[in-house]
Amino acid sequence: MTDSPDKDNLFSRPRPHLVDFAFDEQVARVFPDMIRRSVPGYDTVIAMLGVFASHYVTPHSRVYDLGCSQGAATLALRRHIHVPDVTLVGVDNSSAMIERCQHNIAADLSPSQVELRCEDIQDTPLENASLVALNFTLQFLPPEQRDAMIGKIARGLNAGGVLVLSEKICFDDAQQQNLFTELHHEFKRLNGYSDLEISQKRQAIENVLIPDTAEQHRQRLLRNGFSQVHCWFQCFSFASFLAVK
Numbered sequence: 001m002t003d004s005p006d007k008d009n010l011f012s013r014p015r016p017h018l019v020d021f022a023f024d025e026q027v028a029r030v031f032p033d034m035i036r037r038s039v040p041g042y043d044t045v046i047a048m049l050g051v052f053a054s055h056y057v058t059p060h061s062r063v064y065d066l067g068c069s070q071g072a073a074t075l076a077l078r079r080h081i082h083v084p085d086v087t088l089v090g091v092d093n094s095s096a097m098i099e100r101c102q103h104n105i106a107a108d109l110s111p112s113q114v115e116l117r118c119e120d121i122q123d124t125p126l127e128n129a130s131l132v133a134l135n136f137t138l139q140f141l142p143p144e145q146r147d148a149m150i151g152k153i154a155r156g157l158n159a160g161g162v163l164v165l166s167e168k169i170c171f172d173d174a175q176q177q178n179l180f181t182e183l184h185h186e187f188k189r190l191n192g193y194s195d196l197e198i199s200q201k202r203q204a205i206e207n208v209l210i211p212d213t214a215e216q217h218r219q220r221l222l223r224n225g226f227s228q229v230h231c232w233f234q235c236f237s238f239a240s241f242l243a244v245k
């Protein structure tokens with residue numbers, strides 16, 4: 001049996017010179033398979049974005065999906081917006097991702113208008129927002145730039161608006177960190193990744209994806225303009241927070 005062209009086997013052969021992970025054409029080609037086999041609970045988080053959209057999106061407002069990749073979250077939001085005159089804005093700085101996102105959005109018939117922007121999310125003007133999704137993306141910003149990003153999102157939200165922030169998290173407790181790392185690797189093995197793939201991907205991404213603890217996220221959200229923070233989902237070291245302005 002031959003592998004499907006979209007199967008992630010980027011790290012299946014020994015790579016003597018591993019370079020830092022990037023969201024380039026190679027990664028974009030296999031990304032939907034990669035994220036589902038690597039992030040426990042990803043499909044649940046995507047599906048629940050629809051619930052948040054249905055509950056929080058208000059008429060005549062804007063909804064942002066920051067770090068939209070190929071539009072999985074954008075589409076989950078779009079399909080559950082039931083109020084008029086809403087514009088969805090999807091932003092990603094990888095042209096390989098945005099091209100595929102454009103294609104996926106065009107194939108969807110939901111009514112809300114979608115605007116796609118290929119740029120750094122830190123440069124995106126945010127205004128009149130009822131909901132912002134930051135789904136597994138803040139973790140790729142340099143840690144010292146994360147407070148400014150969260151503050152900017154809070155300022156762009158209308159009163160009562162929400163941020164859904166999903167992230168890989170780390171733990172202060174070494175035992176919990178080791179246990180959840182092992183369970184995550186077990187999840188990946190059960191999804192068909194070899195030990196070589198797991199270890200090479202880990203090395204490639206460790207300088208690029210820098211996780212915070214759940215408490216660091218909570219404190220950052222509270223000091224930058226949010227009044228309530230709820231961790232509504234966690235599976236091993238993957239968590240999602242609902243932050244209310």
Ligand SMILES: C[S@@+](CC[C@H](N)C(=O)[O-])C[C@H]1O[C@@H](n2cnc3c(N)ncnc32)[C@H](O)[C@@H]1O
Pocket residue numbers: 023035066067068069070071072073091092093094097119120121122134135136137140141
């Ligand atoms: C793990 S993926 C996000 C997955 C996506 N939100 C989803 O739910 O399917 C991270 C994305 O963020 C993008 N990204 C990372 N840093 C960025 C930045 N500073 N500005 C814009 N996009 C960024 C990457 O290109 C990548 O597509």
